[in-house]
Amino acid sequence: MVVSYLYQRSFCFVKGTNLRLSEVAIGVLLLVKVDSLRRGSYKLKKKVIHDRASIWVRMVEVVLIDFSDVHYDYVQKWLCSAVDVMSMCNLTESPNVFMMSSQGNTDIANNDLQTYLLQLSEQVEMPKGNLEVLVQASFAATLYTIKQKIDKQNLSNIQVIASKGRKATLELYIEQLFTAIYEFTFETLVIGNEGEITPQSPVKECVLLNQQRSDIWKDIRMFLAQLKGVMGEIVILKSLLIPDLFLHGFTTRTGGISYLPGLSSLNLFSSRKRRDPKAVVTENIRRLSIRAGFNPQTFCLAKVSHGNGVWSLGKPEPENYDAIVTNRKGVTLAAPGADCIPLLFADPVQHVCGVAHAGWKGTLAGVAMATVTTMTTEFGCQVKDILVAMGPCVGPCCFTLHQEAAQEFMKIEPSCVKMADSPRPSVDLRRTTRVLLECGGILSENISDDSTSSRYGAVSVCTVCHPDAFFSHIRDGSNFGTQVGFISVQG
Structure with missing residues (x-):
């Protein structure tokens, strides 16, 4: 089931500053079409206007926010942290927003995440564009749905907001379901001992176990295998x-x-x-x-x-x-x-x-x-x-x-x-x-x-x-x- 909701807003961005996106980690993907600063390996372009150097930051067109491993008790804080990250971005006039979670996150699925996130989005200051909440049994299905929406708009610069533990998982999905045309950067959040949510940088890489990698490949294969062929039969x-x-x-x-x-x-x-x-x-x-x-x-x-x-x-x-x-x-x-x-x-x-x-x-x-x-x-x-x-x-x-x-x-x-x-x-x-x-x-x-x-x-x-x-x-x-x-x- 997919729930859609529309809203609009724009934020200001100061050219030439050293502002950067915070690191956020979540398992429901919130996909936002934005123009944003990139963390870490900023891809900057210098442009000289009237002998004065002006730094332009490469625009981020899409932001993915993953909620799959976020406990229900922290969803609201997590969304607010994601909004903080988004507030540092130069958003387009009509951004696209997708929130996503795998049904494997029973803490969230059992509490009707779709309805809850839509309600929360009304309570916080968010960019008001096209909002969709995607909750599917297959994480591959969710990412593939988002990819189709990205491709329709010919977008390629993507910011991912995810937890430290989910980063390696997302990277493997991305490796299999996207190509080098799409440029991904990651921001991660962590939940502290007192329940506070803060960005973490740099992030020490988590290594997936062989069984975890096998499960991801299986999810991708099973999802793609059930898709209907296009343009008729194989000739x-x-x-x-x-x-x-x-x-x-x-x-x-x-x-x-x-x-x-x-x-x-x-x-x-x-x-x-x-x-x-x-x-x-x-x-x-x-x-x-x-x-x-x-x-x-x-x-x-x-x-x-x-x-x-x-x-x-x-x-x-x-x-x-x-x-x-x-x-x-x-x-x-x-x-x-x-x-x-x-x-x-x-x-x-x-x-x-x-x-x-x-x-x-x-x-x-x-x-x-x-x-x-x-x-x-x-x-x-x-x-x-x-x-x-x-x-x-x-x-x-x-x-x-x-x-x-x-x-x-x-x-x-x-x-x-x-x-x-x-x-x-x-x-x-x-x-x-x-x-x-x-x-x-x-x-x-x-x-x-x-x-x-x-x-x-x-x-x-x-x-x-x-x-x-x-x-x-x-x-x-x-x-x-x-x-x-x-x-x-x-x-």
């Missing part, structure tokens, strides 16, 4: 060329739980620069594994280095690589793509498979043939036996490059470039990859971008032109999702 495209010895496919964007527009819904790659966190991507992979029939514990995704590095599984993992090869049965290799080509390699004679991520830079660097070469040198494959399937990628209809880069594709074969005299010629990545593979000895009939029956037709469709089916960096911008091509040698 997997398959190449007609690759035999049944290999489990393989190319994913589309439907059937996952990612909810942001560019990432919805079966996003399979977590990046520090995007808003889809590790836990959500892990759940998407789990759902894909059920649909496709592989073990998610042996799912191995290639990096995105835009080069020609290849990792032969079993050897030390390189720092940078875009391709992986193996002969291990039951290990599922995957190559990401969102306009770049996910390439699948299969040798039915030696029972070897591989994947490669081929963007335009990697294509020019020769990542496709580098993968073939690794298969021949490491596993004794014959070039004539290797099959290569190209997955969905940007077509020449939607992909242009500057003249210097386009000329490099012209050198490979003129047919790889269209409108060559324009400032930004169109480049055909699929055609270029085919030419390079054939020049390297791969038989023409062993290169395929066809698919079995699918409502999306051939695998060679343009990712940009089909927003209902595929992710696209070109089309969607920086917060884009990723599909993959995957393959494994079946046991």
Whole structure:
């Protein structure tokens, strides 16, 4: 149950002072969209105006106040302390406030925390914006609800007010449910022997026990597993060329739980620069594994280095690589793509498979043939036996490059470039990859971008032109999702 309440207020902030937020600790999250000073590692920006230096403090857009381990007798004092912290912030005109507690806090849940906090908020001087009280059995559910509200407003600078004992717990939840785009700072409060509540700084870190960490991961997994998929069912495209010895496919964007527009819904790659966190991507992979029939514990995704590095599984993992090869049965290799080509390699004679991520830079660097070469040198494959399937990628209809880069594709074969005299010629990545593979000895009939029956037709469709089916960096911008091509040698 979620109770909502609206109110408004603004506070003043003196620029250039050394004011800082007090440390507060609580288990019901009070989320407030604010512009605030950051404790400890202040991120200050200096701006010179008329030869006079003026210090600007990085704005805090969101404040989370956690009440999960606060005894009922101290809730009112705790809220007042939180308000003291908030009074030192430069709040927005219409701040958002969320108070949260896990139902695991029986002291609070048994006394109807939602109603109580709403009543208390009327009695204290608080910023009057949008107020919500969230009391849920799953702490992951509460944080995820708050994340969705933050994402709708594109907010990222977050102040957390929590107890010393809860800080480590919150950090693990944050690590799994958020990414580096969100900047978190912590303020902690402690309850003294006489019941007084005071800030504590610096805070000595509390270390979670293995069982505590396990319980947190379980809470996250169970919550995400029960979420309904978005945009329909998972759809997997398959190449007609690759035999049944290999489990393989190319994913589309439907059937996952990612909810942001560019990432919805079966996003399979977590990046520090995007808003889809590790836990959500892990759940998407789990759902894909059920649909496709592989073990998610042996799912191995290639990096995105835009080069020609290849990792032969079993050897030390390189720092940078875009391709992986193996002969291990039951290990599922995957190559990401969102306009770049996910390439699948299969040798039915030696029972070897591989994947490669081929963007335009990697294509020019020769990542496709580098993968073939690794298969021949490491596993004794014959070039004539290797099959290569190209997955969905940007077509020449939607992909242009500057003249210097386009000329490099012209050198490979003129047919790889269209409108060559324009400032930004169109480049055909699929055609270029085919030419390079054939020049390297791969038989023409062993290169395929066809698919079995699918409502999306051939695998060679343009990712940009089909927003209902595929992710696209070109089309969607920086917060884009990723599909993959995957393959494994079946046991």
